[in-house]
Amino acid sequence: MPDGSVSGDARTRILDAAEAIVRARGVSGLTLDAAARQAGVSKGGLLYHFGSKEALITGLLGRMAEWMALDFESCVAGQPEGPGRVARAMLAWAFELTPDAINERCDRAAAVFLAAFHHDPALLGPIRAVIARMRKAVEADGLPPGHGHAIMAAGDGLFMARVFGLYAPTEPERHAMHAALSRLLEVAS
Amino acid sequence: MPDGSVSGDARTRILDAAEAIVRARGVSGLTLDAAARQAGVSKGGLLYHFGSKEALITGLLGRMAEWMALDFESCVAGQPEGPGRVARAMLAWAFELTPDAINERCDRAAAVFLAAFHHDPALLGPIRAVIARMRKAVEADGLPPGHGHAIMAAGDGLFMARVFGLYAPTEPERHAMHAALSRLLEVAS
DNA sequence: GTAAGTCAACCGTCCAGCCGGTATAGTCAC
């Protein structure tokens, strides 16, 4: 009877553990030992599922990229059709969820992101692909050029501020930013 | 007659070397040995000037924060007075320099930034202080609330995209983003 | 019995920090 305290199959548990460690102790805290221990597995057990640290991080990143793509797609689907649909989806993604939901998403993404970038920037490939698709979508959005990209960049900026703890806008401030950026949705150039 | 090949006092040379290493080989390439060698100093010599790796990174960050504050201040000074002056300075900072100048600044900042964050997020304090001052300035800018913050966030987003190599807007795209964000400067709400 | 999954001990490498040294320059006593 293996384990007992923890749930799910070992693979998922290991990925979750790795993510949690990065969130709690930073990228440098992510060692195979630590991840194994937190997942309730020995180091050998971990290496059975992920043959190297790089494989572990690749696993983390693949899962993340998939989530991101789905999350964003469902955000677009939730917007009425018409010009600026994708841009509106981005605003909704960045501003219309509860603060807790946004922070949770940001922090998970940040952990995976930073771990991958630190180990080898090339590992970010899957995320880059997802982002490239978003940019394509926002370009074909029916808004004047640059408007969608500007909205997207503002969302990215908030993400970065959260990742590095640079600043944390208050709720009223976020609301005002949302309103300001919404002006860019008006088709009148 | 010590040294010969390299210029400047040892302290500055070491800081420059550390920065160059992070840019060339990433945060994990920054070791005391490597920094010392690149600066044309022995490890012992480096440790004479910076008593620990943390002290070295703190030095890097202090220098960076100072530059940033001065750079931004001079950008504000270059804008005509009136509402939106600080926001206009931010746009100028992010869009009106030559691409090479912007990339150079971004890459230097990114190197210091990532090194500090990786070693200990708390080290970012000085940068956070500079950014907090910018946010205060943009709030007292005479623009409707949120507009300045939105412009600032968009600039931050472009910075992040560059840091992590997520995407690289073409010059026409940047120009269009600039135009779009400039709409937020119009006082008519 | 055999294959999948797990374990613990071990190895080689790398790195931060330490420490005992060297060399040059300045200062003071006499």
Place this chain on the structure above:
DNA sequence: GTGACTATACCGGCTGGACGGTTGACTTAC
């Protein structure tokens, strides 16, 4: 002005610990 002493700047070998990865044995489940 010369010898004793001190401060500043720098050197490079060493070490102890951490980390990624390997090995081989054990334990179920089928």
